[in-house]
Amino acid sequence: MFMQEMDWRPLILSIRVAIIATVVVTCLGVPLTRLMARREFWGKDFLEAAITLPMVLPPSVVGYGLLMLIGKNGLLGKTLAELGLTLVFTWYAAVIASTVVAFPLMYQSAKAAFKSVDVNLEKAARTLGASEMRIFFTVTLPLAWPGILAGLVLTFARALGEFGATLMVAGNIPGQTQTIPTAIYFAVESGKNVMAKTLVAVITVFSFCVIFWINRWAKKQKY
Numbered sequence: 001m002f003m004q005e006m007d008w009r010p011l012i013l014s015i016r017v018a019i020i021a022t023v024v025v026t027c028l029g030v031p032l033t034r035l036m037a038r039r040e041f042w043g044k045d046f047l048e049a050a051i052t053l054p055m056v057l058p059p060s061v062v063g064y065g066l067l068m069l070i071g072k073n074g075l076l077g078k079t080l081a082e083l084g085l086t087l088v089f090t091w092y093a094a095v096i097a098s099t100v101v102a103f104p105l106m107y108q109s110a111k112a113a114f115k116s117v118d119v120n121l122e123k124a125a126r127t128l129g130a131s132e133m134r135i136f137f138t139v140t141l142p143l144a145w146p147g148i149l150a151g152l153v154l155t156f157a158r159a160l161g162e163f164g165a166t167l168m169v170a171g172n173i174p175g176q177t178q179t180i181p182t183a184i185y186f187a188v189e190s191g192k193n194v195m196a197k198t199l200v201a202v203i204t205v206f207s208f209c210v211i212f213w214i215n216r217w218a219k220k221q222k223y
Contacts, residue, residue: 009175010183011202013091014160017179021098021159022152029106030148034136036107037114055104059164062101066169070096087169091177094170098159105158106151113147114140153214157207 036048054062070087071077080087087093117140125135141148163181170177172186180203187196 007174007183010178010180010199011206013094013178014180014203015206017091017094017098017162018156018159020095021102022156024095024099025103025106025155025159026148026152029103029151030110033107033110034114034140037111051107052104054101055108059101059162060168063097063165063168066093066097066100066165070169089169089171089173089177091170094162094166094177094179097165097169098162101162101165102155102158105154106148109151109154110144110148113144113151116147117143149214153211157211160203160207 032051036044067088068074069076070080070093072081072086072088077087087096121139121143122135125139130138161181162179163185166177166179167182167185170179172178172182178186180199184196184199184203187193187199
């Protein structure tokens with residue numbers, strides 16, 4: 001009876017936010033990491049520090065920074081407001097927060113993966129007339145795939161469990177922006193311990209199954 005009365009919308013929203021954030025991080029992070037791993041340019045160290053900064057900053061600080069950017073009085077928020085668009089306190093803000101916080105995990109994993117690829121193999125492909133795009137998809141990416149897959153798992157898990165930055169920019173609106181972490185926090189705050197325990201058990205089991213399945217799949221691909 002209790003399970004039927006449970007509001008599963010936070011779980012559904014958390015999964016949706018985590019999937020979208022993982023896709024965005026992958027699409028942006030992999031090409032950027034490939035560039036950073038192979039090229040040297042002025043300001044590279046500064047850019048790299050900026051990319052990894054959210055990994056060491058408190059989530060609340062990251063959330064405040066995002067408010068300064070996409071809030072109604074923020075640098076980007078003002079422009080969006082003039083167009084009649086609002087990001088703060090919407091589920092889109094939750095996606096942005098999860099993307100920013102999880103990005104450094106993908107960057108670090110993919111960077112190590114690309115650096116482990118033997119550059120002589122890429123040079124050999126160039127001597128055979130292969131384009132840079134073909135080299136990337138047929139030589140570099142397959143060899144770096146295990147590290148990138150690890151980054152995908154870490155990114156998804158981090159996005160799924162994001163709390164501090166999400167609470168700052170998306171709030172806790174039931175049915176709209178309430179994710180599993182925020183639902184657990186406010187369930188405990190209001191004394192709904194049974195609900196909190198249920199949500200904790202659900203998200204723990206779900207995350208474990210996802211990581212376990214991906215690890216098993218990666219081992220099968222390796223052999």
